[in-house]
Amino acid sequence: MAYIPPVALTIAGSDSGGGAGIQADLRTFSFHAVHGTSALTCITAQNTQGVSRVDALAPEAIIAQIEAVFTDMGVQALKTGMLLNQPIIEAVTDYLKGLVDVDCVIDPVMVSRTGAQLIDDNAIAALKKLIPLATVLTPNRYEAEILSGQSIKTLEHMKTAAQAIHGLGAKAVIVKGGGFDNELRGIDVWYDGTTLTKLTTSCIDTADTHGTGCTLSAAITANLALGHTPFEAAKRAKEYVTQALNYSLRIGTGQGPVGHFYPLLT
């Protein structure tokens, strides 16, 4: 019997170490039984310790990949990850503006947990023009500081930052708390213009957190493709990343990746 699966697209970079980027996104889509498609933006030489080199693809090559997917398949939801530079961000923004009925999760990837800068300095202004297309925008603590122009040290700061960033035009914003080293680690703040609330799961005591941000945004995308509302998709994604962190993988000498297929890891 022919099965028609939901389809999701990730527009993101490659992580040679397999923990973040397009590799994490496609594993997350697969876990949710969503067919994963991809448009590669750049190639990072990366492992659990950091990023040693980045090579960008030409904007035309990226748009060709997106177009190949959209002209042939019905895509219910997409996410953007590492977009790297201004020409890539502008080309992707122009393409996404023309889409109808596709939920867009924008992960404004700028800095990795290992401290690697993942976007050119002059690309941040361009990224702000992509934000109004977001069904859900998922900045981490440091990205939220850049986008809101305020320092974030407390839960109250996370809330005011989420409200300020919502003003940039996203339908909903999640300020993620994984970058804290206190009880806020693992608490996220959701704001959609009406509801301001915490997304709380248990805090997992592990250093192997590589790829959590990519995994969360990909899981939101998969759940949107499955037909859930943005808030329900965010809650389910938060549960998923927490389980994957619970079974994170001790690989490499730095921060290992999360266990995307945790039910198999017993």
Ligand SMILES: Nc1ncnc2c1ncn2[C@@H]1O[C@H](COP(=O)(O)OP(=O)(O)O)[C@@H](O)[C@H]1O
């Ligand atoms: N130690 C942890 N325990 C529970 N949840 C965590 C932990 N670290 C990160 N998370 C969750 O992982 C997701 C990604 O957040 P974060 O790590 O801040 O993003 P990024 O990888 O983009 O820096 C968020 O839902 C966050 O709450």
Ligand SMILES: Cc1ncc(COP(=O)(O)OP(=O)(O)O)c(N)n1
């Ligand atoms: C290719 C690539 N894309 C995105 C990231 C950032 O990943 P993230 O999930 O935010 O996790 P950390 O890198 O902070 O662990 C990346 N590193 N590489």
